[in-house]
Amino acid sequence: MNGSSDVLEILRGLIWANLTQVGLIVVGAWLLIALSNRFLPWLANRISSRHRLFLLALLPALRLLIIAVSFILIVPRVIDPTFENLVALFGALGLAAGFALKDYASSLVAGIVTLYEAPYRPGDWIKINGAYGEVKSINMRSVEIVTPDDTVVVVPHLKLWNQLIFNANDGGQNLQCVADFYLHPRHDAAQARHTLCDVALTSAFVNMEQAINVVVQEKPWGTHYRIRAYPVDPRYQFDFITDLTVRGKAALTRLDVEFVAMPAMAEMGS
């Protein structure tokens, strides 16, 4: 007997009553998932930002739990769950998935791996294949991120196997932001650095419990300053960088420091 006829034989015992139960379980699971998809993010946005990420991270785990429980409930209603039957069924399904849906199956497995390895969680700011954004949802097959331009990017989990994944806050509230300044080399670097440090210290966005640092590098075209600091909430990162840049430029202008124009071109030429 070949694999497909085995499966047909196993499924032959299905009766309408069981199919109805299976249908109800599937609908129930779908409802629960849909409810959790709506309710948990809604709740997460109403509680303090400190607990928001934790609540969002529960979402994929909860979804997997619902699916696993549904599966356990469905299997005995579809087949007689003996060892031989299960081996035959999963063997046939595995074969079909292996050939026809290789990438899909790989993404599903990677999706399960993401739950315990947690390379990204809802609320994290990640960069995969050049796409940077906030993780909005982790589905069974893919992760959805929203870029700062409000574009949704769907990335299959299988990228996990062979791509670099950059996670800026890794499940926490601390996301380092960098604001760049390019100055003409003739100036008092200590004073400029001190001023930029004060710019960060006095930002309304800054998380003062985290380190603030100003890195200075001399380049062929001038001096490159980088303020490294953390906002109180990762979602404020672009406003924070804007605030640092605007106030940093104003503070440096008060020092009569000259800015360098087009350092990238100068760098290319050097």
Place this chain on the structure above:
Amino acid sequence: MASTSDVKKEDSPVWQYVPIADYRLPAAPVIQTARNSLSVLQRLFKRDEAETDTLLKQADELRMLPRWQLERIAPALDWKNAAEGLNAQLADWLEQESPEQSIIFLVGPPHSGCVEILTTWTEQQAWQMLKSPSPEQVMAGDGAWLSDQNNQRNWVLPGLEKVYLRHAAGLNLIRRFLDRACSGNLGRGIIGCDSWAWAFIRHVWHGRQPVALALQAFQQTQLVEIFQRMADSADNGPLFFRQSDNGRYVLPPPETSEGPAKMSNFLQLLAAHSRGNVGIAWALWRASLRTEPDVSANEENGKEDRKQLGQTIWVAPWGQLKFPSLPSGSGRDEAFVLHTLLLHNGMPGEFLQQLLPLSPSRTMEMLFRLEGAGLASRHYDDWRVTPLGYPAVRQFLQANGYLVDQF
């Protein structure tokens, strides 16, 4: 439930000053802590309610105390005793010819009377009161203000929070001032500082660690004493402070032959909610006092009767008191405004606009919104966080990761 003897058991001074590290917050009863957690959950699911929904249940039977009665029963805090307590704490330091630490800091949370205590103490001791620089001088890093302080001998600066602005150009003056003061170049001085400003300044100034004192948190026993003194101070006749739902005494009644009276834990809750801040506790106390309508209506007629027979002042049960809370959907902009107000212990709207990354109109919109919610109010030119709203504001800012004080 505590009895009268339990409430009087502890005997510690009312105005006690301690190093900041020894500051101890009053503990809340466990049941109240659980209720607070539950109320946080409830707030998640409820929309903003109309004002009429927040009225007390006994509104038809009891009413708020009229102003004249409040001024007699819970008048403004008298800071003289606090200043005397400070003097006792500083006695050794004052006696020394050339103390090792020429500067002492007095740090206190908003509304805790830090400025008032130092002002009173300065008048009592005839020390020199330093005038804070104007915001324009702070922004300009005005050396003239600093030079004016050179010839002082014994001086007090009651509000260090007015010597800086959270602006890239607003930190130079305070750094130079603290460097000079803490190195002994300005003679002997006492500097008062708001606790939020203190938390911020510790990140922007890294000089020699000064001696910093704080008024110890007010526990239930200290609140009993201070509120009892207030009630006894005027010619009120015997007053009985009883909780309106169960009749238990909030302040110990005069001794009777019936044995110890059953006491309410209202003041323990009050101490915990106000985090031991006497100014906040006083404001909450005034907001909780109730009277029966006919008593307050006949102010003059009933005065003689009350003096002889005594009057019952009803205290609203803790669970029925409604304090200002953050409007539903409050977020970043509200936090910015409130945080900046606290870091400077209040400031004029026009300077707030310069410090925040919000448009001027948005800043004013936030201020009016917070004023409507009872969280901010205007005091002369300055906008400030209200005493009744302060606990909610502190909790909100802390939950959202902003720098908070340690009190």
